[in-house]
Amino acid sequence: MRTSLKTVLVAAALINLIPQSAAFAEEAAEAQAQEAKAENESVKDRERVVMERVMVIGNAENVQDITGSAQFIDQQTLERNAYTDINRVLRQVPGVNLQEEEGYGNRPNIGLRGGRSDRSADITLMEDGVLIAPAPYAAPAAYYFPRVSRMEGVEVRKGSSTIKFGPRTTSGAVNMISTSIPSERSGRAVLGYGSDDTRRAQFRYGNTYGNFGYVFDFGHEATDGFKSVDIVGGDTGYSIQDGMGKFRIGTDPSAEIYQSLEFKIGATHENSRETYLGLTEEDFNDDPYRRYAGSQMDRMDADHRQYQLRHFADFGRFDVTTTLYHNQFGRNWYKVQNVVVGGVSRAIGPALDSAAHLSAIKGETDLDGSSANNITIRANNRAYYSTGIQSDLGTRAQIGQTDHKIEIGARYHYDKEDRFQHQDRYSITDGVMELTAAGAPGSQTNAHASAKAVALYVLDEIAYGDWTFVPGARFEHIDLRSENRNNGDVVSNTVTAFVPGLGVGYSFTDSLSAFGGVHKGFAPPSPGNAENDNEESINYELGLRYNRDVFSAELVGFYSDYSNLLGECTISSGCDAGTGEQFNAGEVDAHGIELSLGYDLAPALNVTEVSLPLNFNYTWTNAEFQNSFVSDFEEWGTVENGDELPYIPEHQFYVSAGVVHPKWEIHLAGKYVDEMRTEAGKGTIPAGQGTDSHFIVDMAGEYEILDNTRLFLTADNITDQEYVAARRPAGARPGKPFTVLAGIKFEF
DSSP: OHHHHHHHHHHHHHHHHHHHHHHHHHHHHHHHHHHHHHHHHHHHHHHHHHHHHHSSSOSGGGGGGOSSOEEEEEHHHHHHTTOOOHHHHHTTSTTEEEOOSSSSOSSOOEEETTOOOGGGTTSEEEETTEEOSSBTTTBOOOSSOOOGGGEEEEEEEOSGGGGGSOSOOSSOEEEEEEOOOOSSOEEEEEEEEEGGGEEEEEEEEEEEETTEEEEEEEEEEEEOOSOEETTTOOOOSEEEEEEEEEEEEEOOTTSSSEEEEEEEEEEEEEEEOOOSBOBOHHHHHHOTTEEOGGGTTOEEEEEEEEEEEEEEEEOSSEEEEEEEEEEEEEEEEEEEEEEEETTEEEEHHHHTTOHHHHHHHTTSSOBOOBTTBEEEEEEEEEEEEEEEEEEEEEEEEEETTEEEEEEEEEEEEEEEEEEEEEEEEEEEETTEEEEEEOOOTTSSEEEEEEEEEEEEEEEEEEEETTEEEEEEEEEEEEEEEEEETTTOOEEEEEEEEEEEEEEEEEESSSSEEEEEEEEEEEEOOOTTOTTOOOEEEEEEEEEEEEEETTEEEEEEEEEEEEEEOEEEOOGGGTOSSOOOOEEEOOOEEEEEEEEEEEEEOTGGGTOOSOBOEEEEEEEEEEEEESSOEEOSOTTTOEEOTTOBOTTOOSEEEEEEEEEEOSSEEEEEEEEEEOOOBSSSBOSSOOTTSBOOOEEEEEEEEEEEEETTEEEEEEEESTTOOOOEEEOTTBSBEEOOOOEEEEEEEEEO
């Protein structure tokens, strides 16, 4: 009996312990989960600091606290519209001047607040806070542009705070934020097919295991194009493959000094059948989507590689973010350069004004391919190299009644451009071209341009009551060198610039604030500019910002006072010689107004199941020369005081409306752009010297058919409006017509 009683008592005790053990295990698991969550939040906080150090804005919430004009286009907006064209992304931002070229945005022309837009060469262009133009100092023309399809954010910054993001501070900065490493397993796939045999595929996947995380993002875009080559037909579109990987390892989040190391690698390959040859006014009016037979050989092959190694260390009282980067870009744009008839050679622009040359380039007149009668194709073979290291230190301090957020940064950068170009002669018979004489590689141009730069900046964000003051300064020391290897000519110059600025903000309430600033604008000259002219300006802005519940508004006035505005003779700008020579326009004034409004109509209508977002922005810009001169730069020519600058619309606005339900959504967006001059002048724009005003409406919608699986449809230019989007480089060029893309999205 005793043994049995003892056994029963022990068993009862064990049974009694089971729920307690289970409770202890549950509590331990919950505590472990809370600890993991806290560690995850700690890592996210550190990542947020990294974003604020190297990004233009950092995140959407930061916009409200910036003492300057700033816009953040988030991942949801990018994915909703299945954007692949940066022009359609940036049209949502006031103060941005866009000049379309080929309809797809593969080689965008972006200007900010009256700055020149040709090849986006006058803005600071970045990806993940790193200069991404092929050679940002020596040759900044953006023949490479990051693919929008693998971005989760786009930042635009104007005003005094842009001095952090040099070297170009006259206009502003655009930063593309690539796919980040997720905190847990996640992935996304997009498959689409549409007009002109357009194909799109995008796949991303990532995960984090303990202190190690990774993400992969691969994309493929291809289309046959919306234009047709006379006589021979054929593809006029493009095919682009783009891939990126990121890998990060970090210390334990509770470490006394938290550190992380992230490695990024990316590659892009492009093959496109684009040309610089446009149409005469008469031919454009007859069929804007034709291409002359003389452009049938035009093609670009391009490859881009990027590598980044970023180290972050949080020492508690301060943090340091250091990035080592390297970019390589090679491209050969094989395209028609000249037409030679009867021994008279004309570049493609002037060829459109000659009946004999135009007939040949249309394929209506045969040329035998001899030196006296041919179509000359130039192999614009160029290689770019950009590498450097930059480091940003941030700390906080309290001095008396003021709080300080101090940032100090330094960058050493080297870039170069090598041109190794030749020209081939072609015959054209019944509209079909054949090679008759191949040029020796490097015989047309064998040149090297390079730049070495040391840059420093310091910013101090001072908070005092309702006031915020952000004084800052930037220093640039640049050694430029240009060498013509065919004739031995060498040009070297050194540029030193001090770029100060001040931003001021005042909070009237938690919702209403004012901001303003003044800063020096600076852009370095090209390596071949022996005159050593910098582009310089003094830029001012003043604005109001309101943000409460479902309504937001921003109104900004800006004034840019250029002491000398630079223009560069490039073929893309319509300069037939394409020498790269720079021209100084002297004093130019650019001023205007930017207005942004955002509102969700659903609460006002007492609608709970859907949101009804409305957005509107408007930009008025006036940019005029302040002196008279005669320039060999075709875009300016003979200029009189008060003439307006080319390719800057006076009025433009954007409006969008949507209905968003948890299971489906639909959005309409329209952009109006006023007519733009293509040559300097005033008054009524003469025929053939301007673009067409246009209002383009796009649509995007999607519907959830299964959990995390949605069908989508996008339609661009749904009214199928035909318009002259540009007249450079040579002839009238159309915007993209009505196109549709439909597909499916998966998330897992």
